[in-house]
Amino acid sequence: MALPPPPEPTRPEHHAEFLRLYVEVQDSLRIYLASLLFGREETLEASQEVALALWKKFQPGMDSLSFRRWAFGVARMQVLAFRRDKARDRLTFSDDLTLLLGEAVEEHAPQLEAERGALERCLRKLPERQIQILNGFYLSKLKIEALAVQIGLSVAAIYKSLHRTRLQLMDCTRSVLALEELP
Amino acid sequence: MNRNDPRFDLLEKLRAEPASPELVSELEAVLRSDPEFRREYLRYINLEFQAPAALQSIQGPRPEAEPIPLPRLEQSTPEPASPKPPGKRPGFLGQWRPLAAGILLGMASASWAISQRLPFWIVKSVPIQNADFEKSAGMLPSVFPTGPGLWSGDPTEVAPPPIPVSGSLALHFLSPAGPSAAPGANSCDAYQWVDLRPFHSMLGTNPEADLELSAAFLDARPQPGTPVRFTAYLFLFQAEPTSGELSRQRLQQETVAMGKKSWVSHGGQPVPEWKTLTARCAFPPEADWALLQISAGRDTKAGTPLPDFGQQWADQIQLKLRVPSTSSPQTGKTP
16 A cells, blocks of 8 residues: 655654654543544544644644643644544534643643552452453453353443442542542 | 434444445445544544553553663663664665654554554663763753763753652753754653663564653643643654764754654642653564654644643653563463
């Protein structure tokens, strides 16, 4: 398959600078994109498009904060284009809410990052049955129907279990982080 | 927030059925009206993304493969599995290399997510010269390294740490202002090149192999102070570091994949503890060299000033190649 024409200029001397800035924001960007796109596969696809768009338009000399704000703006525009390309415009939040979610991701980025560490501790507290369901869904990537057969529950029960477990984990990570903040 | 709040049911619906305009509209209404629910929505999404790696992490140690004998670097250099003649490298990426690096950056996380479904990994240690810093004490060369098998970079020394993690010596970060520092450098960095070519034969046709760099860090400041960001970086290159005309800029241009893990410390722990960071990145077949970067510096995310150096340490640097296998090591069957 022929490659599209390269971005002009390629500016190799700025690539490391770009990579460092991008790596700092990539987790927040991914959460932001997921909040606007709903699906995991769509989010991964859009993340790659955003990374390319950022590199093509990157201007050196930005500090972390400027880059972060600019990257979120580019991501917002890419989501709109992504939706338009897939003829799914009606599955898009309004501009107002899109901006609000971007602000919320930036505001809560440190807490969201901290929750990743707490999550492991919370998973260790779950009963084996719940871990089995989570493993099947997140690690083995089983479809819910296949998972239901494997576990011996109905499809609806698997959805319910996954949802309840997620909420349970959210409560747990909040508690773990609150305890860590105690003097 | 009450978990019985019916608004959480919308999030379940988003997972249980394809998004519809009606569902999106309903979710928009609740997200617009309540900042607290917006935060909970983001936490829910964050959990979804973090779950695979966290689950993998609690499964216990991954099984090691049968050891493949490889000579230590200081004794002899292993023969590359498929040596490429100098100047005859396949340059299919050409001017696309920076763009490809950007793509790979995005793909690395995708590849990692995809690989979570494979429960067995063949894991092989990649030799690093003086990985535990036990060979000899003293200052490291203050130059950017141009060849494999040597730690060097900003002003750092190998010295006894206040709390040993293993052995008696560790890497001591002294100053960010060495010859290797870029203008306006925010960190004190030590580097080492590692030859990856002997490991290409383990990749086979598997596109999901990755490299894992881990490093232990210590912030021994007895009083809380300016935050220090410790980072383990892993950059993969096709370029040969020993080639004379290769500038640092050109090496940066030729990054084909990278990984990073960092930790911000404020110091002031009654008993300072070592913390191990693990960075991962995809191992594309064109990657011949890894550049390890062990760093302590300013917390640029928070915009805090440069911290005082002198009580920051690193030790136990390890690099591992991980190749997913669909077969159980015990049975040879897919579990």
